[in-house]
Amino acid sequence: MADLFADDPQRVSHMSHACTGLHVDFSKQKISPEILDTLLELAEHAKVETWRDRLFAGENINTTENRAVLHPALRGSTTNMAICKHVDDMSARTRAFADRLRQDRSYKAVVHIGIGGSDIGPRLCADALRAKYNPLFDLRFVNNIDGASINDALHGLDPQTTLVIIVSKSFGTQETKINGKAAKAWLGNHAARNMVAVTANPKAAKDFGIVDDHIFAFWEWVGGRFSVWSAVSLSLQITYGPDVFDQFLAGARDMDTHFTTAAPAQNIPILMAMVGIWNRNFLNCDTQAIVPYARRLRKFPAFLQQLGMESNGKSTTRDGEDAGHTCPIIWGDEGTNAQHAFFQFLHQSHTLVPVDFICTLRDDEHHTAHHRILLANCFAQSEALMRGKSLDEVQHELQDAGMSKDDITKLAQHKTFRGNRPSTTIALKRLDARTLGALIALYEHKTFVQSVVWNINAFDQWGVELGKDLATTILDELQGGDTQDHDSSTLALIALAQKATNA
Known part of the structure; x- marks a missing residue:
């Protein structure tokens, strides 16, 4: 890579781009101008711009489920007036509800129950928004079927002053339903007043005992991992305020505008996607590390694991053919902690791991010396990996x-x-709602572009079904049902659990 910088004294300016408070530097990637041109030709051959236009037009590009994919509409990026009205009407309801609770102050805590896309997006944002905004309520999350999750969330709270929000697209997700039942029992005679549902299945929520004006909808054309822009984030609107949430949506909308209007050679999501294609399919990198040098973004690697690997962890093309190598394993942790864990591997192992470094340029924690050291380490690590x-x-x-x-x-x-180890650095001017929205939308669009190039459907997740089906069978056996046909290892584990339960 040193030769690339020597050959082009302006490489940094040629390989860096900015949008909505984000500065993205691709100059430390192992990509020459000629390679970049070829990658952009590949994107053109894959008809990335055509697929992008189909996405924003609301066409049924989720072909295996015959659905439109309209999460950009949730932040106002659509020309479909019927969809706009649905979104605007629901936004008005969530705003009014959040404003009323913020003015009333009868609640002290909000407990958000969900899993997967109904959890990790709001959880990420709840941490990130603390950098600039003061939460009005004690916001807690329940996501795991492990009883420790519900116990930790409810510990020390008062049922009378706690609002529980159950978020489930189907309102049938096992983990969320069981945790919802536990929360309902804990609320006791406060349950009717203190429970809210966000779901695409309002009948199931009503059958659960939630009153009509506490049920908020989102739609089948919103995938869970793309749903943070919807009523799924009602807990954020209540805790931080609808105006803050509107800024979050505005940042994403800014990135939508950039994605739909910028030429490919200046289009940050397209460039990021094609850099990833180069690393995955030409440099044969099996993994991608995400290292935010910002504690408020410590959940971002986990968020991107779901966004990237659930969307693009596929082996079959849209046409039913073998897709070859698609999404890399996505992993990471916050810096500088990560330097004391896996950076030895990044620097000196034989495995080539591209890294996305993410930092905030402005200190919002009022510890200037800390922040300078944080930035120094971030910049030094990317330099060391390259040099x-x-x-x-x-x-x-x-x-x-x-x-x-x-x-x-x-x-x-x-x-x-x-x-000679590749990295991209994304520097946020500051961590506020608008830049956070832009950052998340950037990675959404990157994920979509890569799916187009790999010719796979980024919007289904059939790979989660088999394990869920088998878990239903095994649960019945653990509860005393007849033993079914399993391999010897699984049978032994079931017997081990039954013995421990009956001891």
């Missing part, structure tokens, strides 16, 4: 330190860094 350190450099360094020739021979090789 590396040669054996000759190490030997001279050790010699200058007064080490003997024999000791240098023993140690030098261990202190070398191959370098």
Whole structure:
């Protein structure tokens, strides 16, 4: 990569782009201008712009479920007037509800119950928005069927002053339904007043005992992992206020406008997607690390795991053919903690792992010295991954330190860094609602573009079904039902659990 910088003194400006408070620097990727041109030709051949237009037009591009994909409409990015009216009407309801609760102040805590896309988006945003906005309520989340999740969320709260919001598209998701039942029992005679549902199945919510004016809809054309822009985030509107949520939507809408109008060579989602295609399919990188140097974004790697791997972790094309290698494994943690965990692997293993570094330029925590150290580490790590350190450099360094020739021979090789390891740096001007919305929308569009190039459907998730079906069978057996046909390992595990339960 050093040669790429030497060949083009303006490489940083040529490979950096900005939109809505985001500065995205691709210059440390292993991509020459010629390779970038070829990647953009590949995007053109895959008809990325045509598919993009079909997405925003509301066509049924989710072909395996015969559905439109209209999450951009939730933030006002659609020309479909009928959809606009649905969204506007529901937005008016959630705003009025949130405003009333914020003015009334009869509640002190909000407990959000969901899982997957009904949890991780709002949970990410709840952390991130604390950088600039003060929460009016104690917002807690329940997502796991492990009883510790509901216990931790309800601990120390008063049923009389706690609002419980159950978020489930089907209102039949096992984990959410069981946790909802536990919360309802805990609320006791306050349940009727203190329970809210966000669902595409209002009848099931009503049957559960939730009153009509506490039921808020979202629609079949909203996939769970793309639903953070909807009433799914009612808990955020209540806690931080509808005006803050509107800014979040505005940031995403800004990125939608950029995605739909910028030429491919300046289009950040398209460029990010094609960089990822290069790393995955040409450099054979099996994983992608996400390292936010911002504690408020510590949930972002987990959010992107679902967004990327549930959307594009597919092996079959839209035409039913083998898709080849698609989405890499997405993983990561917050910096600088990650430096004390897996950065040894990033720097010196044989495995090439592209990294997305994400940082905020402005200190919103009022600890200037802390923030300078944080940024210094972020920038240094991307530089170190690119530059590396040669054996000759190490030997001279050790010699200058007064080490003997024999000791240098023993140690030098261990202190070398191959370098030439790719990364992208995304610098947020500050972490506020608008830049957060733009950041999430950027990765949504990147994910979609990659699905088009790989010719897969990013909007279904059939891979989650088999395990859920088997879990239903095994649950019946754990509750005393007849034993079904399983492999010997699974049978032994069931027996082990039954023995422990009956002990």
